[in-house]
Amino acid sequence: MAEVTVLAATGNAMVAEAFRQAAPDVLAAYPITPQTAIVENFAKYVADGRVHTEFVAVESEHSAMSACIGASAAGARVATATSSQGLALMYEELHIASGMRLPIVMANANRALSAPINIHGDHSDVMGARDTGWILLFAETAQEAYDNSLISFRIAEHPSVQLPVMTTLDGFITTHAMERCELLDDETVAAYVGAYTPAYPLLNGETAAAQGMFASLGGTYFEIKKAERAAIDASMPCIKAAGEAWAAVCGRGFEVIDAWKCEDADYILVVLGSAAGNARVVARELRAQGIKAGVARIRVYRPFPFEELAQVLKGARAVGILDRSDSFGAQYGPVGLDVRSALYGEGLLIPTRDYIYGLGGADVTLDALRQAYGELQSLAAGELDQGLSYLGTR
């Protein structure tokens, strides 16, 4: 029976606990606001002898991911953490980690990208990584950041997945806010995460292994990239199984789409991460007024759960998408593009509107969300176009 410790903790502290309990053989990381406490807490576990992990305090995020790739290719269980400019600096290495099919787990404290420089929460950094072949998870709370981080090891290291996983939490809002959290005992977590058996490690003690080979013309490159898509497409059942297995241990549910009162909803806001709570507050308020509002929160963003999402949204009269980053020059922000595509693919021509909100940590006020739900009613009535709004700007 799992032993549960209730504590007040930040998202960063809970991710650090998850990494300690998953006991990676190597953790190579570089500190960056607002991820810093993950690395600091882990460094303290190392200093106190609480983990066997080789902690590699690298000189940049590029080297962090480079060392993680070397360590994972060697056969180690590997974890790291970053944010914002650090994630951007890793960009080429993100593709290499997934292309080499290395099950690295990385926490990202979602933060704005320069310029202008800003250290606060939005999704600009992680959205730049959405097509890099990583599985992407979004946490709403510190508790979920812990849960997602543990689930990540099971997903990444599953023999039929073998892909890197990014477990993300919103900068400052989730990384730094103190919440009531439940920490399970080390033995229970170790049993859940399980042992890792690498497929083709460099350090295998028998035969020579080669990693990171050259595939020029002749089609091998193309075949390998096709296999990579097949792997991430096929990972969804493993993600669900890992999430449900953890739910059975910890008692908290797992859904790739966390749908709140969407079954009969006329107006649904789609959201990722920490803003979901405020959206539910406004939806509850609207329901008290007889307006059927719902909230669909995406917990697994890559692979994109388009079938599951379409199922949740199919009865709505209008759908608003909350985008905490922009895709400059495109019709919508990145989440909006994915949601629209999912609806179209299922033959659902529900009117949609995209809402860019909270960039650079700007407040996501209840009034702003009331505005969005109000616009959805106009949209359903044909009084508003399917364009894009900025919430909370002049």
Place this chain on the structure above:
Amino acid sequence: MANIKSLSETRERLVGGHRLCGGCGASVAVRQVLLGAGADTEVVVGSATGCLEVSTTALPYSSWNTSFIHNAFENAAATISGVEAAYRGLKAAGKIAADKEIKFVAFGGDGGTYDIGLQSLSGALERGHDFVYVCYDNNAYMNTGIQRSSATPHYSWATTAEVGAAQPGKPQRRKDLTSIVAAHHIPYVAQASVGNWKDLVEKSEKAFNTPGPAFLNVLAPCPRGWRYTGDQTIEVARLAFRTKFWPLYEVQDGVWSMREVREKDLLPIEEFLRVQGRFKHLFAPENEHLIALLQAEVDEYYDYVRERCG
């Protein structure tokens, strides 16, 4: 001590059938360095993107008799540091036997080491990983077509340091990478050359047998880029030594020592320049004064090393 008979009987770790050019200095450097790792030692090789990597790892073939990893251009040192950290982490976890010994070596060209990979190298050296980093210095970005690097000699031709009416080749001097690495105060640093096999293999033996980081900067002439025929590689490398262009020295636990050129072997810098097309323009009458400047520069660097050797 390296002797040619036993070395010739040692199993090769980089085998024939690779696609490097005839006369390539890099493959000679790699084979000689790996002979210094010990015949029965398990070695993991890392490589930066470059000639060596593209020519030895074309899928589905590998020319390596060892485990091998390539990641990208600027991060061979960071990558091998991750492999080495995994070795220690897996030992701590009991997944690799405590008495199991594995050596780690990373190769990069001068582009991947002097330039784009310098930060990654510096970080890995400072962290004290137990590995050998080998720069095969062929004085330019040869893999992409002879573009200048910070290792390209002063006044040399390169495709991004052209020779023309306004400029006689590369306007800047070479970077002194070996001294930069020595300034990290790691246990072992050496400059070696494929033209002096015994010196190179012995330095490699020291590098592999020194706990902690070790660095070898190996001159590896490139017939395509230096503009000479492929059968001249060893001779050109020897001329680099005899003309003071490439001093052979080592810094062991902070103590500098050099293999001085014997008085009777000493040659003027012209003898190194003359055999290479990349310096052809220096022999035009309007550029001859540049040869005197180059002579002064190599003399100055040679004296700088000699002074440190006490």
